[in-house]
Amino acid sequence: MTSKVTYLGNLRTEAEHLQSGSKMITDAPVDNHGKGEAFSPTDTVATALASCMLTIMGIKANDHQMEIEGTFAEVTKVMTDKPRRISKIEINISVKGSFEEKEKKILENAALTCPVYHSLHTDIEKLVNFTYS
Structure with missing residues (x-):
């Protein structure tokens, strides 16, 4: 369990x-x-997506000797009715650190291949934006 x-x-x-x-x-x-x-229960679903993305990014960062500590995600969940469900999750990820384009691609691909991302129904729109500082 x-x-x-x-x-x-x-x-x-x-x-x-x-x-x-x-x-x-x-x-x-x-x-x-x-x-x-x-x-709310649906808040936890949207938040789990961001948490999963950051965790998988952290694993890839460790594999490639990159430091992303302090990176954070801001999450917006949108609900719809009939039936009441999550219709959209928008995640803005602010990556801390200076990275080359290849490293950015590694981090972004890691986020977009996290298990929660692929477990959510395809009807849920997932908008993910990355900024680097």
């Missing part, structure tokens, strides 16, 4: 990662009867 998710009431859950014991709370968003006091 990977995790255990418990419904706490009032549209809130607690997820526990069983290997580490770390926990995360989710709340229904305000526009769907919730308090919006924590990540």
Whole structure:
């Protein structure tokens, strides 16, 4: 097993990662009867995409002796109705460091081949932008 998710009431859950014991709370968003006091389940999906992209970029950076510490991603999730679902995830990745074009291609390809990217339904539009500083 990977995790255990418990419904706490009032549209809130607690997820526990069983290997580490770390926990995360989710709340229904305000526009769907919730308090919006924590990540919503769909927020975690969009955020997982960015986290996966940065992790795979980190693996490739290590393989090629590149340093990307401080790199961050800003995530925007767009919902649609009928059925209510994620319709678009926009991710702006700000890569810290100076890189040649070949290195940029390695990092960008790593991000765009992460497992979460390829696990999301093809109906979800994924817009990814990279900037370097």
